[in-house]
Amino acid sequence: MCGIFGIVYSEEKNNLGECLMKAARRLVYRGYDSAGFVGISEEGKIDLRKDAGKLDKIAKKLKFQEIKGKRGIIQLRWATFGIPKKENAQPHVDCKKRLVSAHNGNVVNTGELIRELTFKGHSFMGDNDGEVVCHTVEDFFNVDHNLGKSIMKAYRILRGDYSYIIADSKEKGMFAVKKGSSLFLGIGKDFTCASSDLPSILPFTKRYIPLYDGEFAEFHSSSYKIMSLETGERIEREELIYKGDISQAEKGGFPHFMIKEIKEQPRTVNGIISYLNDSGEALEYGKQIRKSRKAFLIGSGSSYHASLMGSYFLNRIGRKFSIPVVSGEFKELFGNTLNKRDSFILVSQSGETKDTINVLNYLQERGFENLYSFVNIPGSTLYLRTKKRFPVMSELEISVAATKTFLNQAVGFVGLSALIGGRNDILKEISLLPGLLEETIGKSEVFCENLAEELKSSLSIYILGYGPNHPAALEGALKIKEVSYIHGEAYYSTEFKHGPLALIEEGNPVIFLSSREDSEKIISAINEVRVRKGKIISISPENSSIRLNSDVFIPLPYENYTMTPLLSVAVLQLLAYYLSVKRDIDPDTPRNLSKTITVD
Numbered sequence: 001m002c003g004i005f006g007i008v009y010s011e012e013k014n015n016l017g018e019c020l021m022k023a024a025r026r027l028v029y030r031g032y033d034s035a036g037f038v039g040i041s042e043e044g045k046i047d048l049r050k051d052a053g054k055l056d057k058i059a060k061k062l063k064f065q066e067i068k069g070k071r072g073i074i075q076l077r078w079a080t081f082g083i084p085k086k087e088n089a090q091p092h093v094d095c096k097k098r099l100v101s102a103h104n105g106n107v108v109n110t111g112e113l114i115r116e117l118t119f120k121g122h123s124f125m126g127d128n129d130g131e132v133v134c135h136t137v138e139d140f141f142n143v144d145h146n147l148g149k150s151i152m153k154a155y156r157i158l159r160g161d162y163s164y165i166i167a168d169s170k171e172k173g174m175f176a177v178k179k180g181s182s183l184f185l186g187i188g189k190d191f192t193c194a195s196s197d198l199p200s201i202l203p204f205t206k207r208y209i210p211l212y213d214g215e216f217a218e219f220h221s222s223s224y225k226i227m228s229l230e231t232g233e234r235i236e237r238e239e240l241i242y243k244g245d246i247s248q249a250e251k252g253g254f255p256h257f258m259i260k261e262i263k264e265q266p267r268t269v270n271g272i273i274s275y276l277n278d279s280g281e282a283l284e285y286g287k288q289i290r291k292s293r294k295a296f297l298i299g300s301g302s303s304y305h306a307s308l309m310g311s312y313f314l315n316r317i318g319r320k321f322s323i324p325v326v327s328g329e330f331k332e333l334f335g336n337t338l339n340k341r342d343s344f345i346l347v348s349q350s351g352e353t354k355d356t357i358n359v360l361n362y363l364q365e366r367g368f369e370n371l372y373s374f375v376n377i378p379g380s381t382l383y384l385r386t387k388k389r390f391p392v393m394s395e396l397e398i399s400v401a402a403t404k405t406f407l408n409q410a411v412g413f414v415g416l417s418a419l420i421g422g423r424n425d426i427l428k429e430i431s432l433l434p435g436l437l438e439e440t441i442g443k444s445e446v447f448c449e450n451l452a453e454e455l456k457s458s459l460s461i462y463i464l465g466y467g468p469n470h471p472a473a474l475e476g477a478l479k480i481k482e483v484s485y486i487h488g489e490a491y492y493s494t495e496f497k498h499g500p501l502a503l504i505e506e507g508n509p510v511i512f513l514s515s516r517e518d519s520e521k522i523i524s525a526i527n528e529v530r531v532r533k534g535k536i537i538s539i540s541p542e543n544s545s546i547r548l549n550s551d552v553f554i555p556l557p558y559e560n561y562t563m564t565p566l567l568s569v570a571v572l573q574l575l576a577y578y579l580s581v582k583r584d585i586d587p588d589t590p591r592n593l594s595k596t597i598t599v600d
């Protein structure tokens with residue numbers, strides 16, 4: 001979705017544009033259809049610069065770095081309402097060019113409000129819902145002349161899930177409003193800031209305060225107050241200190257965040273391994289989930305693939321009945337058949353995916369209590385609204401395509417399954433993973449770079465797997481789609497012959513993921529494709545018959561039920577990355593996507 005950030009300094013800043021740029025770079029993953037900066041001087045002069053396009057291009061064209069002022073607001077947009085064009089870029093100003101605001105999320109009654117406000121004399125530059133936020137507040141402000149009061153009244157009118165930042169250029173300070181999308185305050189020595197994302201606050205300060213839905217904050221350079229949007233009553237909230245290592249949000253010499261995050265998996269996987277071994281919490285969660293009637297594993301995108309892989313592990317290792325389900329389909333598939341004794345694991349690296357939060361709302365509104373969040377960002381909505389938290393422990397992941405967070409989620413499910421199934425041997429085996437990942441990534445990178453050169457003009461790439469290698473194939477196919485725009489399609493290796501085989505023409509690349517125990521099945525599937533002249537690429541522990549029957553064979557250093565699929569995903573991540581780079585695509589900010597989709 002979109003990223004928003006606002007800051008109030010104690011003094012006028014000649015380098016306000018550079019400060020805002022620091023925050024903007026941490027918000028790019030939220031959206032890059034357009035970018036806008038505004039500086040407000042001590043005297044209330046507004047310097048608003050914005051346009052459609054990626055941040056760096058717009059920043060250069062509009063000279064964002066030159067912006068000065070005491071207050072600043074920025075917005076990076078992933079378009080939902082209104083095509084990416086200058087008029088729909090944010091921040092927006094009101095009719096009198098006095099109020100300035102930027103929003104994230106969706107105001108679902110935008111059309112209706114544009115008609116009503118236009119009828120009342122407001123003029124709109126575009127059709128973006130962020131502009132409706134600004135004019136709705138203005139409409140009340142024209143009567144109340146009190147921004148706080150106008151925000152509270154607008155809260156009752158603006159429908160949907162959103163957060164926004166707004167300032168009156170003629171007054172001091174700034175406001176941040178939260179209703180359904182993430183919002184944090186950052187507390188500094190000579191400033192206070194607000195943002196949709198913690199990573200954009202961390203370069204300024206590690207002191208932060210999460211806001212909850214239905215709250216808004218008024219903040220000045222050295223003070224803030226949090227209030228209820230319903231009553232205006234003041235709310236006390238404890239300040240938190242971010243304990244992670246923020247340097248992780250820098251590229252560290254790598255050309256892209258994606259390759260950095262792929263290669264740091266041998267280190268970041270230790271986060272979840274230590275959690276599984278050292279925290280009694282995971283053991284306690286395992287006991288509770290074992291006692292529950294069944295476990296729903298709920299997520300979107302890569303978080304769904306981790307859930308799908310987790311359900312194989314829960315079956316095989318934990319002997320626990322589980323149902324993996326895409327967040328957006330949960331209600332339709334299971335909404336009327338839930339039982340209070342069921343447990344629900346909400347899987348989301350950002351903790352902000354709207355489809356998954358919709359499930360949380362659905363369950364909490366019906367009094368379900370066995371809710372667990374499995375998220376990577378402390379202070380995120382899912383984290384704050386659940387009591388039982390299973391941390392992903394991957395450190396910040398910046399690239400839009402999930403890699404290290406997927407791995408830690410999948411490893412978390414291996415560990416949870418082992419705890420539920422009392423399999424200490426499996427828990428011990430997980431400690432081999434950092435070394436195995438190091439070896440796999442080290443040895444297969446050249447294979448993947450060469451293979452990407454061969455496959456970069458392919459129209460489609462099929463990836464087949466059996467058992468937990470199927471979600472591994474799904475995750476690999478998603479990476480390829482996301483960052484190379486090639487149609488990657490995953491299929492059960494057992495199912496491919498029932499129809500999709502018709503698609504195979506000479507030279508069609510088909511990637512087979514194999515573990516020793518399914519190698520017989522895989523060899524049959526390979527032969528079915530081979531006799532039709534498909535190009536066979538295999539990722540497998542050493543296996544002479546698979547090697548002999550493959551055009552390209554990428555060996556894995558280890559064989560077992562849980563590790564092989566995880567190591568295969570690391571290889572597929574590398575392949576997707578090199579396909580992206582060889583197709584001159586920026587893997588960190590692929591078209592049409594956003595790291596966190598906070599809208600339906």
Ligand code: BG6
Nearest residue numbers: 300301302303348349350353402
């Ligand atoms: C999508 C991202 O928007 O959201 C995917 O592009 C991600 O990479 C999916 O897997 C789910 O996100 P989250 O934060 O809920 O894991």
